[in-house]
Amino acid sequence: MLPLPRRRGSEVRERELIYLVAPSGAPNYGDEFILRGWLRYLAERRPDADVVVDCHTPGQAAVLHSDFHPRVVFVDTIWRMCDATRDMELAEGAEFVQSAIDNPGVLCRMVTGIEMLIRADVVHFLGGGYLNSVWPHHITLLVAACAAAEKGGGRLVATGQGLFPVVPGGLPLLRELVDRFDMFDVRDTPSQLAAGDASRVRSTGDDAWLAIADHDTYDSEAVALERDFVLCVQSDLMDDFAGGGGLDALVTTVTDVLRAWGVDGRDVAVVEGMPGTDRVVFDRIEHEIPEACFVPFTDVWRRGLPARPGQVWASTRFHPHLVAAAIGASGTALGGRRDYYATKHRSLVDSGSNWVVSEPQSIPGSPVRDGGFTVETVHRFHHAKMGLADEIYPRHPRLARRVGARVERLRALPVSGLRVVRERQRETVPAV
Numbered sequence: 001m002l003p004l005p006r007r008r009g010s011e012v013r014e015r016e017l018i019y020l021v022a023p024s025g026a027p028n029y030g031d032e033f034i035l036r037g038w039l040r041y042l043a044e045r046r047p048d049a050d051v052v053v054d055c056h057t058p059g060q061a062a063v064l065h066s067d068f069h070p071r072v073v074f075v076d077t078i079w080r081m082c083d084a085t086r087d088m089e090l091a092e093g094a095e096f097v098q099s100a101i102d103n104p105g106v107l108c109r110m111v112t113g114i115e116m117l118i119r120a121d122v123v124h125f126l127g128g129g130y131l132n133s134v135w136p137h138h139i140t141l142l143v144a145a146c147a148a149a150e151k152g153g154g155r156l157v158a159t160g161q162g163l164f165p166v167v168p169g170g171l172p173l174l175r176e177l178v179d180r181f182d183m184f185d186v187r188d189t190p191s192q193l194a195a196g197d198a199s200r201v202r203s204t205g206d207d208a209w210l211a212i213a214d215h216d217t218y219d220s221e222a223v224a225l226e227r228d229f230v231l232c233v234q235s236d237l238m239d240d241f242a243g244g245g246g247l248d249a250l251v252t253t254v255t256d257v258l259r260a261w262g263v264d265g266r267d268v269a270v271v272e273g274m275p276g277t278d279r280v281v282f283d284r285i286e287h288e289i290p291e292a293c294f295v296p297f298t299d300v301w302r303r304g305l306p307a308r309p310g311q312v313w314a315s316t317r318f319h320p321h322l323v324a325a326a327i328g329a330s331g332t333a334l335g336g337r338r339d340y341y342a343t344k345h346r347s348l349v350d351s352g353s354n355w356v357v358s359e360p361q362s363i364p365g366s367p368v369r370d371g372g373f374t375v376e377t378v379h380r381f382h383h384a385k386m387g388l389a390d391e392i393y394p395r396h397p398r399l400a401r402r403v404g405a406r407v408e409r410l411r412a413l414p415v416s417g418l419r420v421v422r423e424r425q426r427e428t429v430p431a432v
Contacts, residue, residue, distance in 0.1 A: 015048065015050050016048075016050070016121050017049065017119060017122075018050070018051045018052070018120070018121065019116075019122065020039075020054065020124050020126055021141060022034070022125075022126040022128070023128050024055040024057070024061040024065070025058060025059070025060040025064070025074075027057075027275065028274045029273040029274065030208065030317070030319030030320075032065070032301065033211060033217075033323070034126055034127050034128060034206075034210070035053065035061070035126060037207065037214065038124075038207070039065055039072060040069075040211065041210060043069045043070065045393045051069050051071055052072075052120070053072060054077055054078045054117070055076060055079060056079040061074050062074040075113055077110055077113030077116070078117060078145065079141070080107075080110060081100055081107065081110070081114075081140065082097070082137060082140045085097060086137045093140045094140060094173065096140075097140045097147065098144075098147045101117075101147035101151060102147070102151070117145075118151050119154075121154050122154055122155040122156075122392070123154055123155070124158070124392070125159070127159050127161060128161070128162065128207070129162035129344060130162075131161055131162070132164055133165045133170075134165070134337070136167040139167055139170055142174075146177055146180045155182045156180065156181040156182050157181060158184045158185060159207050159385075159392070160187045160209075160385075161186045162186070162187050162206075162343070162344060163190070163194045163195060164191050164194055165339040165340065171194065174195070175194075175195065175196040178198060178200075178201065181200060183200050183202060183391075184201050185388060187205050187206040188203075188346075188350075189203075189347070191203075202388065204381070204385050204387075204388050205351060205381050205384065206322060208322050209378075209384070209385040210382070210389060212323070212326050212378060213382055216302075216304045218304045218307060218323075218327055219303040219304035221303075222303065223293055224269035224271070224306035225306050225308050227268055227293055228267050228311060229263050229267050229269070229367070230269045230270070230271055230306070230312070230329075231268065231271070232272075232273055232278065232313065233281045234278050235278070235281055236274070237337045238250050238316070240338055242361075247280070250334075251281055251285060253334070253360045253363070254281060254285055257332075261366060264289075265289030265292040268289045268292040269306060270282045270293070270295065271295045271300060271306065272300065273297065273300070273317045273319070273320055274297065275296070278317070279294070305323050307320075307324040307327045309329060309371070310330075311324070311329040311331075312330050312332075312369060313329050313332070313355075314334060315333055316335075316341065318341065318344040318345060318348075324372065325348065325372025326372060326373050326378045327372065328373070330367070330372065331368065331372070332355060332364060332367075333348075333349075333358065334363070335359045351381070352373050352374065353372055354372055355368065355372065
């Protein structure tokens with residue numbers, strides 16, 4: 001078990017302060033899915049706690065997430081501190097952030113926000129792939145949290161982290177910071193190796209597993225469910241696609257795949273994981289797939305992912321791969337940035353996804369129809385993540401009567417419920 005929150009001298013807090021750090025608000029389907037899952041969990045486990053979400057775009061995050069916990073607020077304190085180090089060398093950025101925590105007047109317009117961070121009972125880094133060399137200055141997020149916990153006495157935890165590729169020259173600092181956490185959970189083997197061998201390092205997979213059984217994870221009534229082929233193709237972080245061909249090469253590859261597979265536009269749905277960014281490719285290939293069904297992010301967010309068994313997906317995005325495969329959809333993961341997306345997609349294959357991870361030159365000549373994760377695998381990962389959450393936030397006796405029902409339903413759902421969902425969708429929509 002994790003240690004209980006540490007007292008600050010003789011001070012006794014009447015209300016617990018839980019401080020979540022997340023890359024939310026862009027919006028981006030995977031990041032928002034993870035935050036929503038944790039907020040719902042805390043609404044059951046800690047409904048009376050003050051919950052702070054510190055993210056880079058708090059206004060939009062508040063629009064998306066304010067309903068998921070009764071006492072949640074949104075700030076950008078730690079992200080603004082981090083952004084101030086964007087052009088600094090690693091050591092300089094770490095020193096700057098440390099000094100701002102020690103003396104908040106260094107950032108005089110953020111004093112109250114920094115004070116809130118310092119007095120948090122727990123600072124919790126939610127999962128995602130944002131603490132790596134794609135955004136090297138983000139390591140100062142960890143520096144700020146460690147400095148705040150040292151000063152205020154709160155716990156430090158991280159879940160579902162993707163640390164690869166590691167910031168060049170940053171491995172010693174990363175491991176030093178990880179060693180200061182009460183618990184540090186990662187989602188893939190390269191991240192586990194990067195985190196080091198400290199006993200506090202766990203590996204329970206991506207944080208999306210926490211919410212995989214939520215009632216609105218999947219849209220069971222979408223028109224897109226009638227389509228046998230689904231595309232989810234981004235335009236960001238694609239500069240080195242096909243050996244540096246970038247977006248143009250991605251457009252050509254997707255077009256060639258659809259032609260090789262003999263896919264008609266009336267058989268295609270296009271899912272948007274990030275608004276605008278994931279429409280760019282579709283706009284350029286729309287003439288190749290007339291009558292394709294476009295599913296905007298807003299529909300996915302409000303109604304769920306339009307995924308079912310029997311579908312064939314082609315996705316550059318990681319979380320649509322995870323969630324679609326969890327319901328039993330087949331697919332091909334198209335390689336994006338090699339030092340980033342390949343690790344993410346392969347971690348799912350290593351965990352049991354039957355999708356194929358392909359570079360442009362090795363994309364299968366016919367659709368992959370091997371399904372996704374087994375129901376038993378989904379059950380195992382969901383239970384592991386729920387167990388981790390319960391360890392981080394042990395049940396208070398006075399809350400015991402308020403919480404159990406939904407948590408127990410979620411625990412039971414992956415084996416029985418997901419199987420029922422799959423069977424119902426097979427009955428509703430003929431599988432390929």
